[in-house]
Amino acid sequence: MSMSRRRFALVAAATPLAVALATPPSAWAHHGWSSFDQEKPIYLEGRVVQSKWQNPHAELLIERRPELVLPPDLKQRPLPAQSAGVDGPGLLARAALPRRKDRRWELELAPLTRMAAWQVAEIKVGETVSAVGFTTKDEAGEAVMRVEYLFVAGKAYGLRSSPV
Structure with a gap:
């Protein structure tokens, strides 16, 4: 050679x-949807301690409430229509608390273009958010949730696709 x-x-x-x-x-x-267990939706709520409003997707680091319980109204929460065929009421009905007891969780949101389509204002440190989504299939590694539905300031956003 x-x-x-x-x-x-x-x-x-x-x-x-x-x-x-x-x-x-x-x-x-960065995770794709395939690494998340979409058969087991979980519910999280907490105070934002870090916010990254950037691509490939927005991210929040939240501090989970120590006394976290499923809200009694979760199954009845109104959900917005979105272009993806997501069974939102079914996900809310099946949502459970995570088995992991990590105090801090990374929430993977949607790309900024989709966040803008939903008209989600940039979420700031100190705000409280709740979400229904999925954690990794093996639940190993970081405490991370891929968010399906985000609840902020009394509004619900479906992050899988665009609003209709």
Whole structure:
């Protein structure tokens, strides 16, 4: 193999590693829907301690209420219509408290374009939010929830798709 071919092969082999090392750790944590257990919706509520209003999706870090219980009205909460075929009432009826007792949870919301379509104002540190969504199938690693329905200041938002 010639010197230029060896150099090309080394550069080609090293490029994926260089890209991985240059990628910020927050991007490594990005999850698709497939890693979440969509058969077991959970309910969380807490105070926002960090807010990242950025793509690929907005994120909130919340401090879970220590005395967290399912709200008695959860199953009857009105839900907005959205373009995805989500059985919202069914999800609310099946929602349970998470088995994990982590004090802090990362809530993965929708991309900013979808948050804007729902007219969700940027959520600030100190605000209280609640959500119904899904945690990872194996419940290992970080305490993270992919949010299906977000409840903020008396309003409900369906984050799987756009409003109709």
